[in-house]
Amino acid sequence: MFAFVYGAMMQNFAVVNQDEQMLVARRFSIIIFSAALLVGVIKCSTHWMFAVVGENLTVRLRKTVFSRMLQKEIGWFDLPENKVCVLTSRLAVDATIVKRVGGNQLGLVAIAVSSLIVSLGVALAASWKLTIANLVFIPFLIAAGFAYGKDIKGSAQRNMDTAEQGGKIASEAISNIRTVAALTVEAKFEKKFCSFFESFVRKERLYAAKAGLFFGFSQTIPQFVVAFYYGAHLVSQDEIEFQDIFKVALALIMASMTIGRATSFAPDAYQAKVAANHIFDLLDRKSRIQIGLCGDECPLECRGEVTLDDIEFTYPSRPDAIILRGLTVTIKPGQRVALVGQSGCGKSTCVSLVERFYDTSRGCVRIDGIDIRSLDVQWVRAQLALVSQEPVLFNTTIYDNIAYGDNTRTPTMDEVIDVAKKANIHNFIASLPLGYDTTVGEGGSQLSGGQKQRIAIARALLRNPRILLFDEATSALDTESEKLVQEALERAQEGRTCIVIVHRLSTIRSADKIVVMQEGVVVEEGTHDELMARESFYHRLVQKQVLAPSSETSGELCIVNEEH
Numbered sequence: 383m384f385a386f387v388y389g390a391m392m393q394n395f396a397v398v399n400q401d402e403q404m405l406v407a408r409r410f411s412i413i414i415f416s417a418a419l420l421v422g423v424i425k426c427s428t429h430w431m432f433a434v435v436g437e438n439l440t441v442r443l444r445k446t447v448f449s450r451m452l453q454k455e456i457g458w459f460d461l462p463e464n465k466v467c468v469l470t471s472r473l474a475v476d477a478t479i480v481k482r483v484g485g486n487q488l489g490l491v492a493i494a495v496s497s498l499i500v501s502l503g504v505a506l507a508a509s510w511k512l513t514i515a516n517l518v519f520i521p522f523l524i525a526a527g528f529a530y531g532k533d534i535k536g537s538a539q540r541n542m543d544t545a546e547q548g549g550k551i552a553s554e555a556i557s558n559i560r561t562v563a564a565l566t567v568e569a570k571f572e573k574k575f576c577s578f579f580e581s582f583v584r585k586e587r588l589y590a591a592k593a594g595l596f597f598g599f600s601q602t603i604p605q606f607v608v609a610f611y612y613g614a615h616l617v618s619q620d621e622i623e624f625q626d627i628f629k630v631a632l633a634l635i636m637a638s639m640t641i642g643r644a645t646s647f648a649p650d651a652y653q654a655k656v657a658a659n660h661i662f663d664l665l666d667r668k669s670r671i672q673i674g675l676c677g678d679e680c681p682l683e684c685r686g687e688v689t690l691d692d693i694e695f696t697y698p699s700r701p702d703a704i705i706l707r708g709l710t711v712t713i714k715p716g717q718r719v720a721l722v723g724q725s726g727c728g729k730s731t732c733v734s735l736v737e738r739f740y741d742t743s744r745g746c747v748r749i750d751g752i753d754i755r756s757l758d759v760q761w762v763r764a765q766l767a768l769v770s771q772e773p774v775l776f777n778t779t780i781y782d783n784i785a786y787g788d789n790t791r792t793p794t795m796d797e798v799i800d801v802a803k804k805a806n807i808h809n810f811i812a813s814l815p816l817g818y819d820t821t822v823g824e825g826g827s828q829l830s831g832g833q834k835q836r837i838a839i840a841r842a843l844l845r846n847p848r849i850l851l852f853d854e855a856t857s858a859l860d861t862e863s864e865k866l867v868q869e870a871l872e873r874a875q876e877g878r879t880c881i882v883i884v885h886r887l888s889t890i891r892s893a894d895k896i897v898v899m900q901e902g903v904v905v906e907e908g909t910h911d912e913l914m915a916r917e918s919f920y921h922r923l924v925q926k927q928v929l930a931p932s933s934e935t936s937g938e939l940c941i942v943n944e945e946h
């Protein structure tokens with residue numbers, strides 16, 4: 383536009399005297415200054431508006447994606463494509479990539495399109511013949527653009543897949559850094575990570591060369607060859623003035639620069655499309671166990687009866703392996719039931735089904751005789767408290783970690799201290815300089831296994847559940863810690879239904895019922911005395927433990943396959 387105004391001014395200069403030239407120069411200077419001011423204001427406001435829109439978009443996408451992730455059923459998180467590093471990358475990277483084309487770049491494309499229209503108008507006004515002759519090249523440019531676009535779309539997808547795969551390797555190594563260091567396998571992981579990206583770079587070189595060819599030649603050939611050759615011909619035919627060639631050339635160079643600028647956003651646009659597809663796939667997929675949508679029955683009271691009725695179950699991530707095969711267990715209100723069996727027979731799976739982390743393929747779990755699929759998921763989970771094999775603590779204070787047990791209100795410090803005392807952990811917490819305000823580190827890394835378990839028990843107690851689920855809570859502790867945890871567990875069990883998974887027979891002798899499992903079915907059940915008198919699975923198991931000094935020492939419960 384400025385070039386066009388400048389050209390018009392030069393034309394006026396040729397026909398006037400010196401005083402009038404000054405007048406013309408002043409007039410055009412004012413026009414150019416005003417135009418520059420206007421362009422400045424427009425650019426400034428579009429930049430600001432699109433930047434704000436972009437930031438809002440990113441924040442909204444992140445919030446929505448995170449909220450939907452938390453609502454997904456547990457089976458979804460088991461799938462390899464939904465590993466932690468992949469999901470965190472969705473949150474951190476994908477939303478930012480989408481913003482790249484939704485924010486300022488969109489503003490720049492809008493400016494580019496409007497400059498393109500103005501430039502073409504100027505060129506057509508100067509010489510429509512010369513302009514059209516130049517435009518003959520446009521379809522080729524568009525075709526090349528499409529071909530290139532297809533390439534970079536594939537490249538964008540590969541780029542993101544590679545980043546995800548690389549992220550998996552990195553996050554596995556970093557999150558297990560103690561094991562990696564202890565095994566001295568740092569170099570192995572480094573090599574795995576680097577070789578992965580090297581092979582990707584080799585493949586991408588070809589696409590980079592194609593991109594270079596496209597960008598290099600698409601903008602120069604049409605203007606310089608046609609504008610000057612055909613322009614000279616038109617001048618020789620007296621169809622246009624010599625300066626018209628420059629007007630058309632300048633305007634078309636402007637136009638091609640804007641096309642160039644717009645197409646240079648293409649890689650970002652394609653990456654954004656891939657990222658947006660990932661995000662929409664995640665948003666569109668409905669959770670199979672969705673809070674508020676699966677069942678809405680919320681009984682006023684829970685008695686604490688649990689029934690696992692003829693259950694068949696396979697994990698969604700391993701659909702070929704049947705884990706439970708027609709398993710039936712009935713637990714009366716207030717009963718303390720122990721699940722025992724060889725490693726991998728499905729004990730923890732039963733607990734996951736009671737928590738409704740997964741749905742069964744056949745049969746159902748009932749609480750107080752009601753199929754949990756017709757109950758509100760949050761109501762079901764509010765009746766339960768789980769102390770799992772590896773208790774998970776959050777990277778916050780001890781107070782907060784215990785208070786997480788009851789998210790319906792903010793518990794008082796006295797209530798937290800009370801449950802901590804019952805869980806045998808108060809004295810330890812009180813001995814810390816910051817007491818209940820001590821931060822426990824990521825995953826509770828600043829505490830021992832026994833301390834973590836007792837804090838998890840305190841959290842479970844604060845929940846005041848009708849049904850307690852203990853999954854091998856004492857399996858990894860020394861004798862002293864185990865004693866403290868065991869006492870805490872016994873106190874926690876009073877007046878509640880308890881499902882306990884243990885590896886130490888001594889802790890389950892007093893259980894109301896011992897359920898012996900093997901390969902996904904119940905093979906025997908009864909009290910300790912009844913099962914011992916029967917001299918079958920449980921009896922052999924006890925014998926085995928008594929006879930095997932190593933397992934006795936470690937307290938491990940062994941059931942061997944030869945029993946069948």
Ligand SMILES: Nc1ncnc2c1ncn2[C@@H]1O[C@H](COP(=O)(O)OP(=O)(O)OP(=O)(O)O)[C@@H](O)[C@H]1O
Nearest residue numbers: 460697699700705724725726727728729730731732
């Ligand atoms: N999330 C999962 N995805 C796929 N398979 C799983 C998953 N969790 C457990 N399994 C498999 O299900 C089977 C039963 O596992 P489960 O943890 O219930 O056994 P367990 O009796 O509690 O064993 P252990 O006493 O060693 O803890 C095992 O073969 C295990 O590999």
